[in-house]
Structure formats: structure tokens, C-alpha cells
Amino acid sequence: MKPLSVTVVICAYTSERWGMLLDVIESVRNQTLTPDQVLVVIDHNQDLHEKLIEIVDDVTIVESTGLPGLSGARNTGVGLAESDIVAFLDDDAEAAPDWLERLVALYDDPDVLAVGGKVVPLWETGRPGYFGEELDWIVGCSHRGLPRVASEVRNVIGANMSFRLEVLRQVGGFNQALGRKGTLPLGCEETEICIRSTMGSPGARIVYEPAALVRHHVPAERGSVRYMLSRSWSEGISKAQVSHIVGQKRALGPERRYVRSTLPRAVFSGIRDWSRGANPQGLGRAGSVLAVLAFTSAGYLRGRRIAHGSTTQLAELELQGAPWRQVQ
Structure with missing residues (x-):
């Protein structure tokens, strides 16, 4: 062969x-x-x-x-x-x-x-x-x-x-x-x-x-909080674009499993490490997971609203006014 x-x-x-x-x-x-x-x-x-x-x-x-x-x-x-x-x-x-x-x-x-x-x-x-x-x-x-x-x-x-x-x-x-x-x-x-x-x-x-x-x-x-949230917001918008093209079921299957399984374990692990004194950054890890989930979800919902327009141009406009811009 x-x-x-x-x-x-x-x-x-x-x-x-x-x-x-x-x-x-x-x-x-x-x-x-x-x-x-x-x-x-x-x-x-x-x-x-x-x-x-x-x-x-x-x-x-x-x-x-x-x-x-x-x-x-x-x-x-x-x-x-x-x-x-x-x-x-x-x-x-x-x-x-x-x-x-x-x-x-x-x-x-x-x-x-x-x-x-x-x-x-x-x-x-x-x-x-x-x-x-x-x-x-x-x-x-x-x-x-x-x-x-x-x-x-x-x-x-x-x-x-x-x-x-x-x-x-x-x-x-x-x-x-x-x-x-x-x-x-x-x-x-x-x-x-x-x-x-x-x-x-x-x-x-x-x-x-x-x-x-x-x-x-x-x-x-x-590695900054600002970039973390900006990337999360834009990921939500991007996923909304993909959902519009191929349908929600195809576009979001692995993400739903990730949210149901991987992220809860990450939150509980971070809180446990912090509470036991094993890692003082554990609470920050847990908080980051929740913030990323919130910003990604918000970006997705916003992206769904604009999915019928010119996706790239509208996404750029949304990123310019996204809530993470207010994070210092």
C-alpha cells in the first residue's frame, strides 16, 4: 500500500x-x-x-x-x-x-x-x-x-x-x-x-x-481575567454562529456534557482545596469557572440574536460593547 x-x-x-x-x-x-x-x-x-x-x-x-x-x-x-x-x-x-x-x-x-x-x-x-x-x-x-x-x-x-x-x-x-x-x-x-x-x-x-x-x-x-472573559464572550458568539449553520444539537453536544460534568467537578475541587488550606487559589479557580460559564452563556444568547445578520461584522460590534470591556 x-x-x-x-x-x-x-x-x-x-x-x-x-x-x-x-x-x-x-x-x-x-x-x-x-x-x-x-x-x-x-x-x-x-x-x-x-x-x-x-x-x-x-x-x-x-x-x-x-x-x-x-x-x-x-x-x-x-x-x-x-x-x-x-x-x-x-x-x-x-x-x-x-x-x-x-x-x-x-x-x-x-x-x-x-x-x-x-x-x-x-x-x-x-x-x-x-x-x-x-x-x-x-x-x-x-x-x-x-x-x-x-x-x-x-x-x-x-x-x-x-x-x-x-x-x-x-x-x-x-x-x-x-x-x-x-x-x-x-x-x-x-x-x-x-x-x-x-x-x-x-x-x-x-x-x-x-x-x-x-x-x-x-x-x-x-492569562489575565480580562482576556479570559473576552475569549469566553466571543466563544459564546462563535458557538451561536455555528448553531445557526448546523443546528443546536450538533453544535452544542460536547459543551453540554462539559458543563454538566467537567465544570462542576472543577468548582467543587477548587472550593475543597481552598477550604482545606491545600491551595489558597482554589476559590479563585472556582470563581473563574463560574465567571467563564456566565460570560460564555451570555455571549451565546447575544449571538443568537444577531445570527441572522452579517455574522462577522455584527460579532465585531458586539465585542466592542461586550460587558467584559468593563472588567479591570
Whole structure:
């Protein structure tokens, strides 16, 4: 059987991550499974594009031809890929040496449409005491409650994911109305495309393989209460957009289980640690969970109201006036 060919797509948009971007590219060079193609897509930043071309000559560097934003950049990579599998890395997510090998191994099953891996946070100034692992999705990482062994899931995590190329092209790529636009903390484009990929395909599976590891840099400001609440609000708005597209049942199944199971345990654990003196930050952890749940729910309800309009523009307006802006 002919080995599957693989393209790695790295999307970048800012020169502020220059050093990290070079580290990500180096981590792809050092893979135990050598990719057939490496594409670095620059999201509407000509200076970064020109600078990278001068320094790096062993990967293909292109400018995004899509709308500004992560989804447009990823679609540019999909359009240029010439392989069976396309794997995606963020410009601040460094891959472990066997990352690609472990992702591709799951595609021996023809029913597997996409495989994602574990994303571990690398905190720039250390994890804040009030920031429990249950909330690591806020910083684009795997959170407590996800499977510990390879398992079927609804969707993969954007910083560490792969798809069959034919699947991406069949569904028309990533929805450019969703996903992060520069520093605007929207998301859920990977959730939506995973749902669309499996709709109408009985037996098709999305798999999470925690052994396929990347380490994701988390700057200090993303550990702040302000960012925590802003990301929660925007996640609610993004989930409302996805619900409008694919329906509530498909869009919110895992979230309901997370709210019923993972979050109550996190609250009780935090209060218990605080009351026993085992961890003085326990009460803060519990409070953060409740605040995140409240802001995400509020964002979702607000997003439901605006879902029939121009989703991206309305979401930006909502973020400008969101209640977390008042948090100091």
C-alpha cells in the first residue's frame, strides 16, 4: 500500500511572533515523518512575507489569497496542497518530533476523516493560580475532560489538526465568516468544518490522538481575567454562529456534557482545596469557572440574536460593547 503523502500548513500573520515562527518551522524539519510539502501562509502582512523569504529557503512561503483571518489563510494552504493529508500548525505551536507520524498513523482507517492532537500550554510567565486546566480551551489548548487515549470526538483543536485533502475540498474549506481575525478572539471554525465533514457520511469519524503533541506558547496577557472573559464572550458568539449553520444539537453536544460534568467537578475541587488550606487559589479557580460559564452563556444568547445578520461584522460590534470591556 502506497504511504499517504502529507502537507503541513503553518499560518502566520504578525512579525511579533518571528522567533516562534522560526521555531515552529524548525520543529517541522525535525519530524520523524518527513512531510512531502511545507507551506507557510502569510495572512496579509507583506513585510513578514518578504522577511521570511529572505531567511527561509527550504519551505514554500505564500501570501494568503483569502479574506483576512485564519480561515482564509488555511484555505489558501488547502488550495495549494498536493497531498493526501493536510496538517495544520499555528505560528506559536511547536510540534513534538513524532507529531506528524502519530497523526498520520490513524488514517489507516478509511473512515477517519480528520485527526487532531493534544495542545499543551507553555505559559510565558507561569500559569495563573485562578486559571484551572478545565479552562485551557480559552488559550487554544487541550483542557481537562478530553480523552486520555485516542478516541472519536466531534471536533479537533485548531492549533493541532489534520484532514484528508479530499474532505476539505468537498466541503469547500473553512468558513471565512468564522475564526480569529488578527487579535479578535473569535473561533469555532474547526468545530464547524468537522461537523460539516461528517454530515451525510455514516460511519465517518473525527479522532483525537493525545499522543500527537504540540506545545502552544501562551503570552502573559492571555492569562489575565480580562482576556479570559473576552475569549469566553466571543466563544459564546462563535458557538451561536455555528448553531445557526448546523443546528443546536450538533453544535452544542460536547459543551453540554462539559458543563454538566467537567465544570462542576472543577468548582467543587477548587472550593475543597481552598477550604482545606491545600491551595489558597482554589476559590479563585472556582470563581473563574463560574465567571467563564456566565460570560460564555451570555455571549451565546447575544449571538443568537444577531445570527441572522452579517455574522462577522455584527460579532465585531458586539465585542466592542461586550460587558467584559468593563472588567479591570
